[in-house]
Amino acid sequence: MSINANQDMLPSADDTAAMVRDDPSVFVLALRHPSIIIGGVLLIVIVLIAMIGPLLTNDPIALNPINRLKAPGDFAWFGTDYLGRDVFARVIHGARVSLVVGLAVSACAISVGLVTGLLAGYIRVLDAIIMRVMDGLMAIPGILLAIALISLSGATLFTVVIAIMIPEIPRVVRLVRAVVLSVREEPYVEAAIAAGTKLPLILIRHILPNTIAPMIVQATYICASAMLTEAILGFLGAGIPPEIPSWGNIMAEGRTYFQITPWIIFYPGIALAVTVLAVNTLGDGLRDTLDPRIARKM
Amino acid sequence: MLGYVLKRIAATVPVMGVVALFVFLMIRLAPGDPAAVIAGDYATAEDVMRIREQLGLNEPIIVQFTKWVGALVQGDLGEAIFSNKSVAELIGQRIGPTVMLTLTTIIFTILVAVPLGTLAAWRAGTFIDRAVMMFSVGGFSVPVFVLGYILIYILSIQLKWLPVQGYRSMFEHGLWPFLRHITLPTVTLSVIFIALIARMTRASVIEVLQEDYVRTARAKGQSEFKVLLRHALRNAAVPIVTVIGLSLALLIGGVVVTESVYNIPGLGRLVLDAVLARDYPIIQGLILFFSFVYILINLLIDLSYTLFDPRIRY
Numbered sequence: 098m099s100i101n102a103n104q105d106m107l108p109s110a111d112d113t114a115a116m117v118r119d120d121p122s123v124f125v126l127a128l129r130h131p132s133i134i135i136g137g138v139l140l141i142v143i144v145l146i147a148m149i150g151p152l153l154t155n156d157p158i159a160l161n162p163i164n165r166l167k168a169p170g171d172f173a174w175f176g177t178d179y180l181g182r183d184v185f186a187r188v189i190h191g192a193r194v195s196l197v198v199g200l201a202v203s204a205c206a207i208s209v210g211l212v213t214g215l216l217a218g219y220i221r222v223l224d225a226i227i228m229r230v231m232d233g234l235m236a237i238p239g240i241l242l243a244i245a246l247i248s249l250s251g252a253t254l255f256t257v258v259i260a261i262m263i264p265e266i267p268r269v270v271r272l273v274r275a276v277v278l279s280v281r282e283e284p285y286v287e288a289a290i291a292a293g294t295k296l297p298l299i300l301i302r303h304i305l306p307n308t309i310a311p312m313i314v315q316a317t318y319i320c321a322s323a324m325l326t327e328a329i330l331g332f333l334g335a336g337i338p339p340e341i342p343s344w345g346n347i348m349a350e351g352r353t354y355f356q357i358t359p360w361i362i363f364y365p366g367i368a369l370a371v372t373v374l375a376v377n378t379l380g381d382g383l384r385d386t387l388d389p390r391i392a393r394k395m
Numbered sequence: 396m397l398g399y400v401l402k403r404i405a406a407t408v409p410v411m412g413v414v415a416l417f418v419f420l421m422i423r424l425a426p427g428d429p430a431a432v433i434a435g436d437y438a439t440a441e442d443v444m445r446i447r448e449q450l451g452l453n454e455p456i457i458v459q460f461t462k463w464v465g466a467l468v469q470g471d472l473g474e475a476i477f478s479n480k481s482v483a484e485l486i487g488q489r490i491g492p493t494v495m496l497t498l499t500t501i502i503f504t505i506l507v508a509v510p511l512g513t514l515a516a517w518r519a520g521t522f523i524d525r526a527v528m529m530f531s532v533g534g535f536s537v538p539v540f541v542l543g544y545i546l547i548y549i550l551s552i553q554l555k556w557l558p559v560q561g562y563r564s565m566f567e568h569g570l571w572p573f574l575r576h577i578t579l580p581t582v583t584l585s586v587i588f589i590a591l592i593a594r595m596t597r598a599s600v601i602e603v604l605q606e607d608y609v610r611t612a613r614a615k616g617q618s619e620f621k622v623l624l625r626h627a628l629r630n631a632a633v634p635i636v637t638v639i640g641l642s643l644a645l646l647i648g649g650v651v652v653t654e655s656v657y658n659i660p661g662l663g664r665l666v667l668d669a670v671l672a673r674d675y676p677i678i679q680g681l682i683l684f685f686s687f688v689y690i691l692i693n694l695l696i697d698l699s700y701t702l703f704d705p706r707i708r709y
Binding site: 229230232233234235236237238239240241242244245246248249250251321325328329332333334335348355356359362363366367369370371373374377378381 | 539681
């Protein structure tokens with residue numbers, strides 16, 4: 098390794114070939130990092146369950162007071178809750194809520210953060226202002242901020258997504274800004290400026306592509322953290338309206354009866370942990386593949 | 396040095412200002428009528444009017460802001476809507492358990508995570524390393540409250556070793572009851588931080604272990620333990636301490652959940668009680684309080700770098 102250090106600096110013939118080809122190297126790299134496969138497959142299975150499962154289960158909100166707080170068994174695989182609702186059906190439906198929240202939050206946070214970060218990194222006048230705002234936003238504990246926003250504007254799926262998204266933005270902005278600051282000094286950006294390329298075009302064509310890899314990795318982490326936060330908010334009674342069977346809500350309703358029927362908390366809890374684990378594993382694998390520089394450090 | 400300290404202290408002012416401005420604007424820019432949301436579904440028009448009056452939402456926004464900041468600078472975090480107590484007073488009543496839980500969690504986290512991360516770095520690439528990293532990914536993925544209930548189920552309900560819930564003050568009830576009650580919340584809250592800090596320690600120590608001075612230390616026959624402790628860990632300390640400071644924001648969120656699971660009458664419970672009672676001034680006051688604490692602690696950590704690494708000079 099040390100002998101080849103100098104040669105590593107220059108792209109070898111193989112590297113150039115890989116760049117010219119339609120990048121099959123990414124696929125090869127993915128095979129080298131099993132976490133992508135493990136996390137990805139697990140996630141695909143969960144997504145399929147979330148899409149198809151609800152069509153096959155019982156009604157998750159049908160009340161059945163005669164059969165309340167039944168233990169897991171033939172009657173209901175995961176037992177029933179205090180209103181006699183089928184916990185299995187509720188957990189399967191909850192997967193939809195969790196995945197939708199995770200996806201929506203990461204998509205929104207990345208889009209907002211990307212635009213803000215590009216502007217902060219490239220336009221010096223805006224940089225100081227934007228970064229001070231981000232510093233302030235980072236100092237506010239995310240869950241408290243989300244709780245406050247939800248208690249002000251009422252709990253709906255939309256406000257919950259927005260409330261979870263806002264605390265995630267500063268990290269995206271910082272990351273994008275860091276990338277922009279390192280890329281803007283590259284010769285090809287200078288060349289573009291010299292050639293008279295307009296600012297929006299420089300940002301979109303020359304700078305934006307450099308942020309894609311770290312953003313994909315960041316998106317998986319935001320997705321994981323958003324699903325956890327959504328469940329925490331639901332659990333605390335400050336999240337999505339209780340009539341929607343989200344994992345957090347199921348667990349919140351299980352709290353009172355925990356000593357008699359612990360499974361009402363455990364089943365959605367396990368489902369949540371496995372889903373978050375799948376997303377995190379996928380994220381770690383993507384990070385190792387797309388950004389080997391950080392991978393060596395972690 | 397003094398110049399740097401003053402500059403660093405001055406730099407916290409704009410951040411606190413942004414936090415204050417953000418919190419101020421939050422209620423005023425919220426979509427819909429926050430006073431109506433706070434008043435609840437069964438409120439009459441008079442209730443809404445009264446709450447709007449109490450929150451000071453009727454005056455021109457500049458007047459509101461001046462009054463609000465003026466009070467804030469004097470440590471006045473506002474009045475609770477329903478209990479007629481000042482928010483600062485409520486915080487004073489509830490802060491004890493939260494400080495204790497935070498301290499035990501940080502101590503426990505450091506005691507477990509730093510040796511674990513160092514061990515993983517020392518044996519990087521082996522089974523031990525992979526086990527620590529797997530634990531770390533797992534720790535990130537299990538929600539705090541699920542972990543809490545699993546621990547309660549096994550240790551309190553099945554084995555009956557520890558009390559299920561509640562809190563005992565060290566000063567009123569003595570050390571033993573305090574420890575019995577604080578153990579499970581501490582372990583619950585620590586897991587995610589152990590995951591985070593073990594990972595960070597590992598990364599940081601791996602980097603330092605490749606330095607020349609570590610090789611020199613080994614070459615002169617220094618024991619492996621001393622190499623790790625004195626040469627590697629000491630030089631790896633700054634990033635580790637930084638992460639501990641930054642993760643405090645995460646810790647505060649975890650405190651809310653943990654106090655709720657274990658029924659600890661601290662600031663986290665106060666947040667929840669305020670949410671249930673729709674007492675917005677309490678939530679707002681606590682956000683300001685926690686944010687300022689976070690900023691101050693990170694300031695102290697920044698200033699403490701010279702202690703950990705004498706090479707840093709300002």
